[in-house]
Every structure is written in C-alpha cells, then in structure tokens.
Amino acid sequence: MKKKSITIGDVAKKAGVSKSTVSQYLNKRYEYMSQSTRENIEQIIHELNFHPNESARNLKNKKTTIVGIVVANIRHAFSTEMIRIIENALEEQDINVIICNADDNPKKEEHHIRALLSRKVDGLIIFPTETNAAIYQQILEEEIPVVFIDRIVAGLSVDTILLDNQMAASLAVSTLAASGHTKIAMLTLPTQSAISPRIERIEGYKTALMACEIPFNPDFICSAELHTLQAGLTNMFQLADKPNALIAGNDLVLREVLQFLKVQELTIPSDVAVIGIDDVSYADIYQPSLTTIAQPTEKMGLKVAALILNRLQHKNKEAPQIYRFAPELKKRDSSL
Incomplete structure (x- = not known):
C-alpha cells in the first residue's frame, strides 16, 4: 500500500499554525512570523520527514x-x-x-x-x-x-x-428614558480629533434626548482622554444636578466608568444606570450585568x-x- 505523502496541511495542523504560515516559511518569508513559530515549523518538518521541495516548486509560480x-x-x-x-x-x-x-x-x-x-x-x-x-x-x-x-x-x-453610530446612541438614550431616567450623561474619548464615530454618537445622543423630550444639558457631556476621564466624572458628579444615568461611548470608556462608580461606592443601577456602546466579554458576568449596544x-x-x-x-x-x-x-x- 502506497504511503500517504505528507502535505503542508499536515505540517500546519501538527505545528498549530495556518497553511499560509507554513507556506511563508517554505518561501523564506520569516519576517511574518516569530522566531519560536519558525523553529516550531522547522522541528515539525523534520519530525514528519516532510520534503518541501515539490511544494516549493508548485508555489514558485503562484503569487502569494x-x-x-x-x-x-x-x-x-x-x-x-x-x-x-x-x-x-x-x-x-x-x-x-x-x-x-x-x-x-x-x-x-x-x-x-x-x-x-x-x-x-x-x-x-x-x-x-x-x-x-x-x-x-x-x-x-x-x-x-x-x-x-x-x-x-x-x-x-x-x-x-x-x-450606525447615531442609532447606537439613540438606542442607549431611549432605553434609559424608558426606565424613567432623565438626567443622562454621555462620555467619550476626545471629539476634537474629528474621529467620526465619536462625533456621530454625540449627535445621536442629542437627537434622542430631543425625541424623548429630555432637556439637553451641556454639562452632561464629557469628552476626554482615558487618563482624565475619572477627573471629568468627578466634576460631573459634583454638580448640584448630577446625572442618574451614564452612556459610555466605547468599551475602554466603560471600564473607566465602572472603576469610577466602584471608587465612589455608587450602586448600579439604583444610584446610576449604565449602558456601554460596544459589547464586552464580561457584560453577562459583571454584577449587575451590563446593558450594551453591540456592533454586529x-x-x-x-x-x-x-x-x-x-x-x-x-x-x-x-x-x-x-x-x-x-x-x-x-x-x-x-x-x-
């Protein structure tokens, strides 16, 4: 019975890498892999007694x-x-x-x-x-x-x-408004950089407030770098009329919001309701579980x-x- 020839797929499977990575190795394109990956593929080739010459010839005329x-x-x-x-x-x-x-x-x-x-x-x-x-x-x-x-x-x-960033922010506002919240704040990374999602989410937030007949309060928008968001939240919660709901503009902002509320010993959602734009892996296991607006x-x-x-x-x-x-x-x- 003819012995089954070893293929690139066999090498890739045993090495735990993709076939394209093995092909890169055979073509000496080592810059696309780590030294440990290169050594691992080399070892597997020796173990399987794989002869890549034919494969290399087949690949020679095929543009990667x-x-x-x-x-x-x-x-x-x-x-x-x-x-x-x-x-x-x-x-x-x-x-x-x-x-x-x-x-x-x-x-x-x-x-x-x-x-x-x-x-x-x-x-x-x-x-x-x-x-x-x-x-x-x-x-x-x-x-x-x-x-x-x-x-x-x-x-x-x-x-x-x-x-659809405006729709995402609108969903967040309408969900909070439906739960009776009227003092809804929005937190994002800096908007002066003209990064379109941040600007669109704030526009969606403002439009949704109007649709829900909630007055817009400019003090309820905080756009800041991650390392200064805590200070921005502190200022916001020192207002005489402080927010009772927060919308985090993305997953990194959400972490800062949760950290702030923990340090301030504010309870979610009884003290402050929270929604994050971008789903996060810990949303279901966090206590309480976190409402999010997920991207498909x-x-x-x-x-x-x-x-x-x-x-x-x-x-x-x-x-x-x-x-x-x-x-x-x-x-x-x-x-x-």
Missing part, C-alpha cells in the same frame, strides 16, 4: 497574495474581533494577512502603511486615525485595493464599513473581507460606498 491590516487601536474588543473574522475569511481564500497596530497615533499609522506599501502588499484594510489624508490619497492614486473600517475620512471615496462584528467583518476580495479580483467595478450596520441592544440589569 498579502493584505495589510492597520488597526487604529488593538485594545478595543471590536477591533480584535473584527481582525479575527477578517483574517479567517481571507485565509480561506489563501490570502495572507499582516496586522499592524497604530495605538491611535497618526505618525505610527503612516509608518505602518508606508512599510506595507514598500512590501508591495496587494491590498489594505485600515481603521483610520485622523490626519493621514495624504497617504490615504496615495493609496487611491496607486490603485491599491483598500477598505476602511469604523471611521469615515472626509473627502475620500473609499469603501467604508461602520456602525460577524456581519461587518465578513463584509470587509468580501469587499477587499472583490477589489483584489477586480470583480467590483462600482464606486466605493459607505456601509452602515444597525446596532443591537443587549438589555441587561445595569439600565433598569
């Missing part, structure tokens, strides 16, 4: 497709989940992915984009920061397939996937993958569009 993903801030649960979904979808099409984190730093983002362009990546998926319009324009002029996630960049025609990351991630694939394969000849996805209310105990 690489897509770079530049994420604004990988600390956001939304960002990491989106990356996971996109990477899995592209890997199924034998497309390799390089992931870079900009830490919400435009200079770092530009550095990553230029590095990816120098490597001649086939496409880019970008969570934009704010001030890099020139390099975004360069990408378009060079006709490199590109998709933006989460943030709209004014003046550029790019396929963009994002949440599965649908959004698959749409991003489909858009970049169509652009890479030149199937999509239409003008770029903006795709907004409806949020989902996950009502739990913190908003009662």
